[in-house]
Amino acid sequence: MAESNKNSDQNQLSDHLINPSNPYFLHPGENPALVLVTPLLSDTNYQQWKHDMLVALETKNKEHFVLGKIPCPDSKDPLHEAWRRCNKMVMLWLTCSMTSDIKQYVMWMDTAAEIWKDLCDRFTHRDKFRIADLQEEVQQLKQDDLTVSHYYTRLRILWKELSMYRTILVCKCSITGSCGLIAKIQNERDDDCLIKFLRGLNDEFAQVRSQVMLMEPMPDMVHTFSLVLQQEREFGGSNSQESITLATINSDSTKTTFPNRGSFTNTRGGGRFGRANGRGNSKTTKFCTNSRKINHNIDACFQIYGFPPGYKNNKLPSNSTKPSANNAETGSTSVQDTSVPEETKSQNKFYFSRDEYQAHLAILQQPLTNNSFVNNAYQSTDNHPGIPSFQPRWILDSGATDHICPSKASFNTLTPIKPISIRLPNNQYSVASFTSTIYLNNLVLHKVLYVPDFTVHLISIPKLIANNDCIVVDIWGPLNVQSIEGYKYFLTIVDDYSRFTWIYLMKNKTVAKGFTQTEGIDYFETFSLVAKITSIRFLLALASSYNLNIDNAFLHGDLDEEVYMRPPQGLRLPSSKLVCKLEKSLYGLKQASRNWNQKLTSELTLMGYKQSFVDHSLFVNFTGSSISILLIYVDDIVLSGNDMTEIKKVKAHLHNKFHIKDLGSLKFFLGLEVIRSKIRILLNQRKYCLELIDETYLLGCKPAPTPTYPTMTLHANHGDLLHDPTIFRRLIGRLLYLTNTRSDISFSVQQLSQFVSKPREPHMQAALRIVRYLKGAPGLSLFYSSTNPLKIQAFSDSDWATCATTQRSVTCYCVFVGNSLISWKSKK
Incomplete structure (x- = not known):
């Protein structure tokens, strides 16, 4: 008998170790610092947090620990240690999903069920006040300028939250549900919700509202919503x-x-x-x-x-x-x-x-x-x-510095800002104290100033160009005398990355309007070869490089889809109803980049180059003892190798096929500045760094000795919120791009990047300290020696549970080719 009990205990112990359906089972990958629910539990979101936490615990088969359905076994029970381990794991999951104030209140409790019950007792005493607030919100909610879908969604959210506070009715009949009372009460509640939904609609839906309310019995909410939605579509499309x-x-x-x-x-x-x-x-x-x-x-x-x-x-x-x-x-x-x-x-x-x-x-x-x-x-x-x-009609103004809107109805929400003085066209002045984002049909305008004294809706061309990465170029032509190759139009371009200036020659002033194309109908996929920054650093660590640019790269692709367009200017057709069918790719088409990628890849493959599986923008060709490497970024190519004859041959072949521009030895590429000599190559972002310091008005500041304070710990909820979080987000984005050559600020920027959703004053001060640190050495460069041995070394380190918010570990690594640093990263 004792032997059978012993075997039973052993079976129980082995079951909770290997059976995922056992509530004592813990997967080896379970992390005690895991945050199961976001947003974290605060004083205002208990019901939502409770619902999400129960769902998360059910997926891990641990909800019984918080509900108290699995009591603690006796200390002599073989499952006692397993229960204790699971209880501690659930307790940590609960506390990691709370704010620091609530965590300090429950962290000394012994069981997960005790924490759960205490939270319930703490937050449910205010349920009646919350119910009153929700009922008032439901009664006051009207459709007004909302669409039917948005109005219905907001009502459903309020109803769902209200139902969480309601007492669950329990039938006490001998046969559960035989009286039908619970079903009748639920039907009456559904009818009340339906009536509220109909009464809150605008008056143009009065007809469908009357028809639905006269039905007996009344239809369900889903059917009614479908009817109203169809009526809205009829109004909008008629x-x-x-x-x-x-x-x-x-x-x-x-x-x-x-x-x-x-x-x-x-x-x-x-x-x-x-x-x-x-x-x-x-x-x-x-x-x-x-x-x-x-x-x-x-x-x-x-x-x-x-x-x-x-x-x-x-x-x-x-x-x-x-x-x-x-x-x-x-x-x-x-x-x-x-x-x-x-x-x-x-x-x-x-x-x-x-x-x-x-x-x-x-x-x-x-x-x-x-x-x-x-x-x-x-x-x-x-x-x-x-x-x-x-x-309203929006006017494009090349002299305006900001977008201006006088109509408050055009904004969904308004964000207060520091008052800005604005000079009006009549030489009078007005003050803008609010800004927001306006969504037009095919355009999004950011930071639009609300100026009630203004009389027109104004779009600033300089700001529109800056926000959408556009350039304004005037195409001049046609000339009376065309060039030898038949060109009549001329377009001057200055490349910001290479400082190279050239003139595009065009036979026709034709650019496709790609914004009218629909995915899945006019095109199926888009793709451009984009080189990884790590590949660029690795290439510079190996050999000297040459920069090439493809002339009109997107015009070399072959179209797989049938694309039609209006006839270009100057082309006479026998009928005005005729259109042109494109055989070659054209600027503006969504699939132009994909077609160019296919064309260039197939051509390089025919030349004997093999595409890397790790970085698809990297092509390598081995011919005997010579090696040549191509790195592609859309229509810019970096060519490197140890055989000048092979390099000249490749450039000549590409020139015959695509008419390339040889920009000489690599000096600028994607904002990276390359400084070379016979013994070394330096890679930096000095110009980019100085522009960043100038934008933050810190050119005259005293440099900081370190990117961050060694003892400083940043928290998500400490400090005042920034009035304009976009300033912080833009600064962090620019610092992230600067980490391509500045590994010394990588960890600090990574720490700040986790607060971009709700930045606060301490976060902004920490970001400005990084800029002050950059002021001390804006031209700090990566060093690549010409006598570098081809030996790869990697180093890594981990700081256990360093993150103050999530209690996760911070891991970092760096990779060297010889003595040249080519890759690094810091992450949680």
């Missing part, structure tokens, strides 16, 4: 939207204008606001069943809704010089009070409710100054559902 558009009249004009919707005001005849000057494009004849007249229907009949003030049945003269909105008088006559007959309730179309109609007439009845409207009269439509929102 070309015959029958809604009223107010006129926009400039103060210096005497004509009435109808932006984008003038074709609908003349089709009503006896419409609400009278006839407009101009002809409508609608060919549909409308008939009113109430007045028995054409050009309008019963939903727009004046006999039902009343005539607007000063309405005249005769046609107004088209040469009226008095500014007005749709030629409606602005007198004080009130709208006659007419009741709506019952038959109108059965109609399928809906325009305005009576309250909305009165509101629009009130806008027209506002007193005018000097018989004219102000420029932003159309902005009143933003707050009235049913009226199409005005889409």
